[in-house]
Amino acid sequence: MRIPANSEIHPDKLTKYLLVERPRGDKSRLLKSIGFTPADPSALDAAIRRHASEGEAEARESDVYGDRFLLRGTLIGLTGELRIESIWIRRAGENVLRFVTLKPSKD
Secondary structure, X not given: OOOOOXXXXXXXXXXXXXXXXXXXXXXXXXXXXXXXXXXXXHHHHHHHHHHHHOOOOEEEEEXXXXXXXXXXXXXXXXXXXXXXXXXXXXXXXXXXEEEEEEXXXXX
């Protein structure tokens, strides 16, 4: 399945989660290593959207919250690139896909 261009990436997901240092599950250092900073969250938004447009997402689990999808690919940063897996959800009763998170790819 293709991730539609109009999929939602909530700004707080970038500015209050991915680009903020956290004691557990921190992704900000990884993203900083390829040029993303809290000063310009729109650059990360654009990179995630580019990543989403370039591959086929795999259907994963479905539960009362909705259907989840996994997309493996490359996140192109300002100073490098990273193989990642992004997670998307279509909440039950909705048609829009929403970005959940990303993590380094295991491959």
